[in-house]
Amino acid sequence: MTILYNPFFLLFITLIVLFLFRVVLIKTGLIYIAKKKWRLVEDCFYVYQFFKVPKFNESMQRNQLYHKVSVYLNSLTSVEDSDFTNLLTGKKPNEIVLCLDPNQIVEDDFLGAKIFWINQDKNLVLKIRKADKRRVLRPYLQHIHSVSDDLDGQKQDLKLYMNVVDNQEGRWRSFPFTHPSTFETIAMESDLKNKIKSDLQSFLKARQYYHRLGRVWKRSYLLYGPSGTGKSSFIAAVANFLSYDVYAIDLSEVSDDSDLKLMLLQSTPKSVIVMEDLDWYLSEKSTAVSLSGILNFMDGILTSGCGEERVMVFTMNGKDHVDQAILRPGRIDVHIRFPLCDFTAFKTLANNYLGLKDHKLFPQVEEIFQNGSSLSPAEIGELMIANRNSPSRALKSIINALHLQTDGDVNIGRSRRAVDEAGESSGAFGKEGSNAVKEFKKLYGLWRVKSSG
Numbered sequence: 434m435t436i437l438y439n440p441f442f443l444l445f446i447t448l449i450v451l452f453l454f455r456v457v458l459i460k461t462g463l464i465y466i467a468k469k470k471w472r473l474v475e476d477c478f479y480v481y482q483f484f485k486v487p488k489f490n491e492s493m494q495r496n497q498l499y500h501k502v503s504v505y506l507n508s509l510t511s512v513e514d515s516d517f518t519n520l521l522t523g524k525k526p527n528e529i530v531l532c533l534d535p536n537q538i539v540e541d542d543f544l545g546a547k548i549f550w551i552n553q554d555k556n557l558v559l560k561i562r563k564a565d566k567r568r569v570l571r572p573y574l575q576h577i578h579s580v581s582d583d584l585d586g587q588k589q590d591l592k593l594y595m596n597v598v599d600n601q602e603g604r605w606r607s608f609p610f611t612h613p614s615t616f617e618t619i620a621m622e623s624d625l626k627n628k629i630k631s632d633l634q635s636f637l638k639a640r641q642y643y644h645r646l647g648r649v650w651k652r653s654y655l656l657y658g659p660s661g662t663g664k665s666s667f668i669a670a671v672a673n674f675l676s677y678d679v680y681a682i683d684l685s686e687v688s689d690d691s692d693l694k695l696m697l698l699q700s701t702p703k704s705v706i707v708m709e710d711l712d713w714y715l716s717e718k719s720t721a722v723s724l725s726g727i728l729n730f731m732d733g734i735l736t737s738g739c740g741e742e743r744v745m746v747f748t749m750n751g752k753d754h755v756d757q758a759i760l761r762p763g764r765i766d767v768h769i770r771f772p773l774c775d776f777t778a779f780k781t782l783a784n785n786y787l788g789l790k791d792h793k794l795f796p797q798v799e800e801i802f803q804n805g806s807s808l809s810p811a812e813i814g815e816l817m818i819a820n821r822n823s824p825s826r827a828l829k830s831i832i833n834a835l836h837l838q839t840d841g842d843v844n845i846g847r848s849r850r851a852v853d854e855a856g857e858s859s860g861a862f863g864k865e866g867s868n869a870v871k872e873f874k875k876l877y878g879l880w881r882v883k884s885s886g
């Protein structure tokens with residue numbers, strides 16, 4: 434019995450009990466409950482301060498800090514320790530990313546201070562000990578800025594925003610932007626392509642210059658030309674080139690001028706803002722927005738406070754019947770004409786679609802193009818895709834189609850050329866607005882997104 438009074442034996446027994454207790458705590462999850470309770474006890478001895486980072490400001494503009502903080506928080510490994518975390522597919526195939534669920538708390542350590550973030554509805558709330566605040570808060574926020582900028586810098590997935598009616602999150606709803614079009618895949622005169630690229634690049638570097646002139650830092654492009662000549666594909670190429678998100682405005686879903694203003698306010702910097710088929714909307718008066726509403730929008734007056742770059746792109750089938758106020762320099766900086774297919778564009782398409790740099794039928798194709806063609810790159814592209822397994826068959830079908838256009842259907846061919854040369858949209862070749870919207874959505878893969886969701 435004396436062994437029970439042996440201090441070494443007692444110590445041994447105590448250690449075993451403690452060890453078993455710890456095993457039980459860990460295995461049952463009691464340790465987490467204990468940690469939580471301990472935090473409550475600890476909280477009684479500290480005064481905390483709270484900082485709210487709302488998703489939108491009072492004008493319902495997106496708060497950039499909110500975006501940065503959420504990018505930062507979702508990159509923290511401690512998100513895993515939160516009670517409830519969302520698992521989402523990442524940028525790369527098979528990548529899974531963690532994303533904090535509403536009402537969850539995530540813990541962070543910075544310069545020896547404990548910082549808590551609470552994900553409330555449309556707000557992220559920072560909780561910090563008052564004693565740590567003065568020492569830690571500023572450097573911590575700077576740290577968040579630089580980490581999220583780094584993560585955003587690596588960002589490869591762009592977003593397509595579409596205006597929807599009744600969206601609680603503001604006027605825009607976002608979808609992944611996956612359009613693969615690039616300047617390399619667009620058939621366009623290479624001189625023109627290079628000029629546009631350098632125009633975009635020099636615009637990006639011109640922040641100070643624009644500010645000194647008291648101008649809004651934006652650049653507007655007008656793309657005009659017949660249907661199927663690559664205007665929408667070009668917009669996607671610009672977005673991919675700049676790594677900018679795309680805001681596509683469906684004018685039929687805009688309720689009035691102030692709604693349009695609100696949409697511009699709620700767009701984020703570093704984005705391409707797109708208004709397709711503007712000539713159609715203006716001529717058919719099929720939008721509730723007035724001409725002056727559109728002019729103000731084009732001037733981007735409201736975004737001037739943000740001081741961040743935006744590229745605006747407007748598309749039209751023809752610009753002859755459009756109010757000159759819309760086209761005046763300063764409002765639209767660069768006009769780009771998208772012509773029907775010529776031999777140079779054909780060669781680019783043949784290379785892209787069929788992998789053909791040269792072919793014995795090329796001289797024949799060139800000859801027909803020299804006599805004038807009235808096929809769009811879209812039509813030529815379709816023939817190539819349909820016959821992609823046999824380049825010779827593809828070229829023959831293109832030669833046939835070009836012959837049909839020039840010989841058989843002289844009237845249509847001529848009138849379509851006239852449309853192109855005059856840069857004019859006639860009723861016969863103008864398209865239905867709803868079709869335009871449908872095509873747009875199709876182009877940007879929206880149907881795919883919808884059906885897979």
Ligand SMILES: Nc1ncnc2c1ncn2[C@@H]1O[C@H](COP(=O)(O)OP(=O)(O)OP(=O)(O)O)[C@@H](O)[C@H]1O
Pocket residue numbers: 618619620621658659660661662663664665666667771778810811812814872876
């Ligand atoms: N210049 C081009 N270079 C490469 N592909 C082109 C070109 N033009 C058209 N295409 C192809 O044709 C299809 C339709 O082009 P796109 O939708 O960009 O034409 P669009 O000018 O916007 O027509 P619309 O005025 O009818 O909207 C796309 O799949 C695109 O790949």
Ligand SMILES: [Mg+2]
Pocket residue numbers: 664665666709872
């Ligand atoms: Mg288009």
